[in-house]
Amino acid sequence: AQSVTQPDIHITVSEGASLELRCNYSYGATPYLFWYVQSPGQGLQLLLKYFSGDTLVQGIKGFEAEFKRSQSSFNLRKPSVHWSDAAEYFCAVGPYNTDKLIFGTGTRLQVFP
């Protein structure tokens, strides 16, 4: 069965530090991959997505993610975190030719000044 694992439940970083959020998926082929962000009290917003081609994808708010087929991973990165990046981040996979996404359990990011 397809699944998504976000091994870090909660991450704390200092403002200005770099960030990497981990995501691993289990699927027989390369699925479509997404990162969403949920600010407190709000719905989810798409940060970036990967379908094929260049394995490093750029998203909004200065985020990027790298697809590594050999590791079944799609980790999210940001070189310098801002206090406004404090939120919950969800990785999701869209198995080919299905009607829905499978979400990970999320990583809550806390940013200290």
Add this chain to the structure above:
Amino acid sequence: NAGVTQTPKFRVLKTGQSMTLLCAQDMNHEYMYWYRQDPGMGLRLIHYSVGEGTTAKGEVPDGYNVSRLKKQNFLLGLESAAPSQTSVYFCASSGGTRPSYNEQFFGPGTRLTVL
């Protein structure tokens, strides 16, 4: 252009009561989804719809019913609420012909408490 809206934003129910959550989208999207979000469990799909007049079960459909009588609206019903249905409910919609790679647009959520 309001995107995806949800009504109500908050609701408290007693066990056994019924209610309907309304989701509306103004983007002419074919696909609509209802999720529940619980701490440590991420988003779990309850029901979804691939077009007007269609519905399908997701990962956790028990205790819920849905209807999509109009393309822009997707209703989620709880016939007899239980404390286990205390959660935050999100509606989402997506367009295009291949939903697994199209962006889903989310509403702001409905926080439901069942006492």
